[in-house]
Amino acid sequence: MTTHQLEHPAGTAQSIAAIGLRSVTKDFGDVHAVRGIDLAIQPGEIVAFLGPNGAGKTTTIDLILGLSQPTSGDVEVLGFRPREAIARGLVSAVMQTGGLLKDLTVRETVEYTASLFADTQPVADVLEHAGITGIADRKVGKCSGGEQQRLRFAMALLSDPALLLLDEPTTGMDVEGRRAFWSAIRQDAAKGRTVLFATHYLEEADQYADRIVLISSGRIVADGSGSEVKAMAAGRTVRATLPGADTDRIGRIPGVDGLEVRGDTILVHARDTDAVARFLLTETGARDLEIAARGIEEAFLTLTGDHAASTDDTERTNR
Amino acid sequence: MTTTTIDPTTRRVPPMGGFNLTVLRIELKRMLRNRRTIIFTLLFPAAMFFAFGSGDDWNEAVGEGNVAAYIMTSMALYGAALTAAAGGAMVALERALGWSRQLRLTPLNPAVYILMKALLALVLGAVAIATVNVAGIVQGKPSMPLHVWIECGVLTLVCTMVFAALGVFVGYLVPGENAMQILGPGLALLSFLGNVFIPIDEDSMMWHVASFTPMFGVAEISRAPLTQDLPWYAVLNAVVWFAVFVAGAAWRMSKDTARV
Numbered sequence: 001m002t003t004h005q006l007e008h009p010a011g012t013a014q015s016i017a018a019i020g021l022r023s024v025t026k027d028f029g030d031v032h033a034v035r036g037i038d039l040a041i042q043p044g045e046i047v048a049f050l051g052p053n054g055a056g057k058t059t060t061i062d063l064i065l066g067l068s069q070p071t072s073g074d075v076e077v078l079g080f081r082p083r084e085a086i087a088r089g090l091v092s093a094v095m096q097t098g099g100l101l102k103d104l105t106v107r108e109t110v111e112y113t114a115s116l117f118a119d120t121q122p123v124a125d126v127l128e129h130a131g132i133t134g135i136a137d138r139k140v141g142k143c144s145g146g147e148q149q150r151l152r153f154a155m156a157l158l159s160d161p162a163l164l165l166l167d168e169p170t171t172g173m174d175v176e177g178r179r180a181f182w183s184a185i186r187q188d189a190a191k192g193r194t195v196l197f198a199t200h201y202l203e204e205a206d207q208y209a210d211r212i213v214l215i216s217s218g219r220i221v222a223d224g225s226g227s228e229v230k231a232m233a234a235g236r237t238v239r240a241t242l243p244g245a246d247t248d249r250i251g252r253i254p255g256v257d258g259l260e261v262r263g264d265t266i267l268v269h270a271r272d273t274d275a276v277a278r279f280l281l282t283e284t285g286a287r288d289l290e291i292a293a294r295g296i297e298e299a300f301l302t303l304t305g306d307h308a309a310s311t312d313d314t315e316r317t318n319r
Numbered sequence: 320m321t322t323t324t325i326d327p328t329t330r331r332v333p334p335m336g337g338f339n340l341t342v343l344r345i346e347l348k349r350m351l352r353n354r355r356t357i358i359f360t361l362l363f364p365a366a367m368f369f370a371f372g373s374g375d376d377w378n379e380a381v382g383e384g385n386v387a388a389y390i391m392t393s394m395a396l397y398g399a400a401l402t403a404a405a406g407g408a409m410v411a412l413e414r415a416l417g418w419s420r421q422l423r424l425t426p427l428n429p430a431v432y433i434l435m436k437a438l439l440a441l442v443l444g445a446v447a448i449a450t451v452n453v454a455g456i457v458q459g460k461p462s463m464p465l466h467v468w469i470e471c472g473v474l475t476l477v478c479t480m481v482f483a484a485l486g487v488f489v490g491y492l493v494p495g496e497n498a499m500q501i502l503g504p505g506l507a508l509l510s511f512l513g514n515v516f517i518p519i520d521e522d523s524m525m526w527h528v529a530s531f532t533p534m535f536g537v538a539e540i541s542r543a544p545l546t547q548d549l550p551w552y553a554v555l556n557a558v559v560w561f562a563v564f565v566a567g568a569a570w571r572m573s574k575d576t577a578r579v
Contacts, residue, residue, distance in 0.1 A: 016327070043325075067423055078327040087426040088330035098417025103353065108345050115341035116425040118331035155421075162325040192325050 016079040018043045018163050018194035019064055024073035025218075026059050033059040035218035036073070041196065041211075043078075043162065046189050048205030049198045050229075051215035057198040060215070061165055064196075065093055078162055089117045089159030094152045094166050102141030106132055106151055109140055113155045120158045130154035145172060157188075164188070166197035170204065182208045206230055236273040236293045240286040242266045253279055336428030338435065346439050356405060359503050360447050364398030365454040371516060377460050382546040384463025389545060391455040392471045393515045396478065396541045398447035400534070401506055403479040406440035407486020407568075408498035415494060437483065444479040448472050463545055470544035478537035481557060482506070484564035485533070491571030509534045533560040 019041040026034040034056045041047050051057050062068045063075050066082030077085040085091045100109065110127060114120045127133045130150045135143060140151065149172075156164060164185075170178045185208075189195055199205055205212045206226040214222035214229065222229055235257060243264045251259050255272035266286070270276050273291050280286035333339075350356050372390040381389045410433075413419050422432060452472065455461040463471075489505075490498045510516050513534025519526045529535050536556030543549040 065424060067420070080327070084332075085327075086424060087332045088327070089426065090325075090327050090330055091424070093424050095417070095420075099421035101349075101413065101416065101418050103349055104345065108349075112342055112345050113421075113425060115339045116333065116337040116422070116427045118333040118426070160325065162327055 016043075017041060017076070018045070018078055019196065020074070020076040021060075021064075022074040022076075024060070024063060024070045024075060026056075026063060026068065027071045033218055034063070034070070037215075037218075037220055039213065039220065039223075041194060043194050044189055044192050046185065046195045046208065046210045047197075048209035048212045049196055049215060050200065050202060050205045050212050051198075052200055055215045056218040057215055058167065059218075061093070061167065061196075061198060064165065065091065085163070089119065090161055091163045091165070092156035092159060092161035093164070094149075094156045094169060096168050096171055099152065100140045100148060102139065104140055105137050106140060106143065106147075107136040109151060110154055110158065114158050117159045121160060123158075126154050126158055129157070146177070149173075161193065163194045163196070166195065168199055169197050178204075202229075235269055235271040236291055238268045238270065238273050238276045238280065238289065238291050240266055240268075240280050240289040242280065242284055242286040245284070245286075250276070250279070333426045336431035337426045338431045342435055343439060343442075346435070347442065350406075350439070350443060355499065356402070359499075360398055360402040360405065360443070361450045364394045364401070364447065364451050367397065367516065368394040368451050368454055369458065372455070372458065372460060378462075382548065383467045384545050385461065387455070387458075387460035388463040388468075389542060391451060391461045392475065392542050392545060393510075393538060395448040395451040395472070396475045396534075396538055397506070397510050397515055398451055399444040399475055399479040400482040400510075400537075401503065402443040402447045403440045403481075403483040404486035404489070404502045404506060405499055406436060406443060407483040407488075408490035408502060410436055410487050411490025411571075412496060412498065437480075440479070440483045441476060444476050445472075448475055467544045471541060474544065475541040478541050478557065481533070481537055481561045481564060484561060484568050487568035488564050488571060491568065506534075513538055530556065533564075536560060 017040045019039060021037050021039040024034055024037045025032070037056075037060060049057050049060070059068070063070050064077060064082060066075075066077075066086055075082055078090050080088070080090070082091070104112065107123065107127065110123050114123050114126075120126075121129075124133070127136055130153055132147065132150050132154060135147060140148065143151065170181055173181060185195055197209070202212075206229070209226060212222070212224065212226055212229045213220055235255075241264050245261060245266045247259055247261060247266075250256065250266070250268060253268075253270070253276055255275060256268055256270045258269035260267040260269075268276050268280075277289060277291060280289060368391055371394070372387045374386070377385065377387040377390075379386045419432075423429070449472075452468070486498070486502060489502055492498075493501055507516075509532055512529055512532040514526070514529050515534050515538045519529050530552060533556075536553045536558075537560075539546075539549060539553030540557055
């Protein structure tokens with residue numbers, strides 16, 4: 001797996017990382033939810049935090065928000081401790097559910113939240129921007145799910161945060177809503193706002209993020225641009241029986257991404273499987289050759305699943 | 320929205336951990352437009368005063384004043400205790416709704432949150448006490464010196480903190496919005512048991528039972544300026560029950576391992 005760091009555009013290279021995690025671990029009793037994460041995210045990046053349920057995404061987000069303390073390691077947000085960054089209105093988060101009082105009106109909810117910050121955008125502007133001016137006097141409990149989600153965004157954008165964390169942001173949105181949502185997020189990112197969103201859809205991560213951080217069993221298993229991760233996930237697998245395979249030689253075939261030996265069986269993952277097949281059939285004694293395509297989701301499961309199988313996966317039961 | 324890039328170094332931290340009057344105003348409005356709060360904490364105690372405070376013996380002397388003043392003080396305590404309990408139950412409810420977690424994503428200091436909730440409980444308690452007292456003034460029967468009147472009111476307000484703690488405790492025990500369904504009738508029952516609604520004959524079996532219930536102590540303390548009588552076991556009762564409720568609330572809060 002590649003570990004790739006996006007180069008930040010020259011000129012802003014001296015700026016502080018939006019998120020800096022150094023050797024961060026988090027245990028809940030015997031459960032190791034996060035097992036050592038190093039991550040640096042630059043201002044203005046849109047990063048997808050991709051992984052199956054229980055991978056440690058939510059725990060890591062809680063650490064970045066200062067809602068819990070790491071067992072070991074260091075968490076820094078825009079050069080501050082997480083709580084200090086929150087106190088300055090630099091970090092906001094939008095959760096999927098909850099977090100609203102049903103008996104307040106939409107406007108009261110925004111006013112209430114605004115009053116807790118030192119500086120915020122004017123409440124009226126924020127309501128307008130989120131498209132909820134028309135329902136400002138409606139009780140939150142009487143708002144639809146979509147309206148409540150827009151309210152959560154209004155609250156999150158009040159303090160003009162430099163870092164926005166989103167937990168499964170487009171769950172329940174239709175295609176049109178999803179597109180409008182991401183175009184708004186892109187505009188904000190262009191002004192230097194960093195966005196980290198958790199998702200378990202590779203498609204969404206690929207489509208909207210500059211960079212995908214793949215997490216599994218509390219560790220980063222892949223970190224790169226959408227096309228890089230997709231390349232890993234795309235391609236086909238050649239499977240053949242070949243006792244005593246020369247893995248070094250096969251690995252040098254152009255286009256080979258991965259290679260696995262299971263007893264007498266060899267599995268080669270490659271973008272150009274024809275070349276691999278030709279090589280195996282002409283240069284080696286391989287037989288029973290099969291070529292299988294795999295879907296993106298399946299590939300993603302393989303990427304994360306392989307890793308989980310190679311470590312003890314006690315936390316999968318609990319998180 | 321700003322058009323320039325965001326410079327983290329220019330950002331300020333709000334003073335006083337986020338304490339502000341806007342929150343108090345919105346919270347107060349929120350409680351006062353809740354019909355159930357108004358009925359149970361303001362109208363009901365006043366109605367109870369009119370019902371019990373007009374007996375034939377209303378003008379008999381009690382300490383510094385008369386029976387009507389005694390009943391008025393008791394009903395004010397009941398009303399204030401209910402508002403405080405409702406406020407306490409709200410803390411647990413807001414946690415269950417994820418609102419507390421939402422607030423953790425703002426500069427608001429958690430201690431300031433509890434402080435604002437306590438202040439709010441005191442303000443509403445004062446409103447409840449004032450409502451019963453105004454009812455008393457309008458009715459014209461209660462009589463006691465002005466300083467006794469004020470002392471009773473202030474002591475009642477302090478005593479309601481016992482029930483704020485009870486509210487938090489019950490709020491955690493009973494999930495959702497049902498806590499008040501238990502606290503309302505529960506406090507009424509405790510008021511009957513605790514010598515608040517109907518005077519219980521001293522040294523009767525009933526009275527001995529009453530002296531162990533949570534309303535008994537605070538009721539004796541609230542009426543002490545009027546009755547000029549404060550038995551030691553009443554003070555002990557109030558202190559012990561306060562400790563029990565605070566310990567219970569703290570215990571449930573610490574058990575609540577949900578993500579903040």
